[in-house]
Amino acid sequence: ATEPQLTGIRGAEIGMIFQEPMTSLNPVLTIGSQIEESFRLHRGLTGRQATAAAKDALDRVRIPDAARRLKYTPNQLSGGMLQRVMIAMALACNPRLLIADEPTTALDVTVQAQIMALLAELKRETGMSMIFITHDIGLVAGIADKVMVMQNGQAVEQGELNQILDNAQHPYTQHLLQDVPHFTNGSTTRSDGRRDKDASTEPALKVDGLVVRFPLKSSFFSRATGAVHAVDGVDFDLMPGETLAIVGESGSGKSTTARAVLGLVRSTRGSFSVGARKASAEQSALPVQMVFQNPYASLNPRLSIESILAEPVIATGGRVNVAAKARMASLLKRVGLPKNSLERYPHEFSGGQRQRLCIARALMLNPSVVVLDEAVSALDVSVQAKVLELLVDLQSEFGLAYLFISHDMAVVERIAHRIAVIYAGQIVEIGDATSVLSKPRHSYTKKLIAAVPTIDRRHEHFELDTRQVPSLVRPQGFEPAPARWEQFGRDHMARAEA
Known part of the structure; x- marks a missing residue:
């Protein structure tokens, strides 16, 4: 043609x-x-x-x-x-x-x-x-209606949907099905490692009254006509050794919240503290490390892995000495990569291996808090399961606190101790993972859970929702009404709905 x-x-x-x-x-x-x-x-x-x-x-x-x-x-x-x-x-x-x-x-x-x-x-x-x-x-x-399973460029199994899901014959298909995160409405949440909040325990990360707004200007004289209220009054504590998952729709403000904590986005109001260190919205980022969503885009293709791992050390005024190189080798081993990886370049690694490199880089400065922004969403299920297992092991070994940003409720159920649900820039429900997933209180949380795809919901008919997603654009000077919260147990709250 x-x-x-x-x-x-x-x-x-x-x-x-x-x-x-x-x-x-x-x-x-x-x-x-x-x-x-x-x-x-x-x-x-x-x-x-x-x-x-x-x-x-x-x-x-x-x-x-x-x-x-x-x-x-x-x-x-x-x-x-x-x-x-x-x-x-x-x-x-x-x-x-x-x-x-x-x-x-x-x-x-x-x-x-x-x-x-x-x-x-x-x-x-x-x-x-x-x-x-x-x-x-x-x-x-x-x-x-029909399914074809491919491995290494070849179709290893194909057939009708029910035949493949219920009676898979090829070992690779069976392996894929075993690694699928099964959503169980809170019955399989984590019970290990979490340190409960009490008066004597200082939060690893405390966020108080976080507000992030992006001004909108008219083309005439560049005057501000309003603002996008990306994050509007977010508060939470993250305890040492705990994973707090922030879940919500695309554009709900979850990634903006994480980036504000790291200083990658300038906050309008609010304060943060990591342990005893405090910072206001106007100050620079706190010592928190981040693992980004796309491992292909977050590693410089021109740098060797040794140079990539050295970046955090150099950026904070340190020197790449014998101790730093020993830590590189130790972290590579810990994330399951060979020592000779230091001389190689990002294009020589698979997606899962690159994300392991990103995790190693985040741990170079021995942080107490790691922000994971959709860190496993770009990985296939078998690789995803291994990376989640690695994250849990590293958390247990180093006492890390994770701020886990995700839209995948099945993954959240597997890794989170607590869950904060964010909608239109505001937290609408927060609490223990088991409680939030098994007994959601806010209508938006219920909607999120109802939409989780599982292998048990076959050809389920979703009603097409034609309602407009609420706009985050507000007129100049607009301030939201104070939140009213309802308590559902010791560690479960939901925002009151009109």
Whole structure:
């Protein structure tokens, strides 16, 4: 086929949703212009018609303030929001075949459920066929009719959905099914390692009244017309040796909270303390380390592993002496990598190995608190299980406190001692993991739990929620009403709902 013929097929006949939106979207073009291109090429729409169609496409995947977001460039949206943009572009012209390559990896469970419902609805309405590529067996159970399992470039098993899930024959398929995090509504939460809060125990991390706002300015005189209330009055304590999971939708403020604690985002108000060290919103970051979501993007490809592990030492004014090199070797061994890794480069490692390197780098300065921002969401289930096991072992060995940012409730259930649920920049429920997962009190927490995909929910029909996600844009001078909390046991609170 010629290139013009292929151009006519791509988008109109075959749509594709890629896994990594940051590398698939043009960083210098607005979201609107990139979506409108598909309508111009395949439907002949121009001007306002194309813009209106682009807005409808964003509304379809539940992006709030769609008209405003059309003017954004990709760097102004979160990873989950960007993935929704990718899905909107792929579905814009209702293709006959949709190839979805890990389309919901970066999305929280509620948006994931809505995207799956949308894909299923389009499939029913248009007769669209779909090739769904994923490592999430729960999603496979929810949408697939037939399943093909691949290993090392070969199809090792294929068949009807129930046949594969209930009677897998190949050892690799059996191994995949064993490693799937099974969500049990709080009956298998962690009971090890947690140190309960009492008067004599100082929190490893204390966050008090955290507020993060991004001003919105008019083009005329650059005057502030309002602000995005990304985080609005967040408070929590993280005890030594404990894992506090912060869960919520994409754009809810969970990653912004973590970045504010590290000083990567400037806070508007609030204070933080790590042990005896305190900092205000105006001061620099506290000695807390972070493991980012994407191990491919968070390691410099030009540096050797030795140089990467030396970065934290050099950045804090230290010297890479014999003791530092000995710690590098010790940490590499501890995270399950050979000593000769020091001379190698990031491209020589798999995704799971790179995330182990990121964990080793985070531990170079012997921190008391480690922030894990979606640290296992980009990994397949077998690698994910091993990394979670490593994190639990390291926490037990070094007494680390983890602030675990995630949208995957099954993973949260496996690693968290306590859970804070964040919605529209505010914590709406917080408490012991078992209590929150088994007896959720806030309607949003219930919605999150109900949307968790499991292998037991096969072809479950999710109702497509067409309600608009609440906007975080507030007028200049707006302040939210004080929160009213309801207590449900010693360590379980939920924000009162109107």
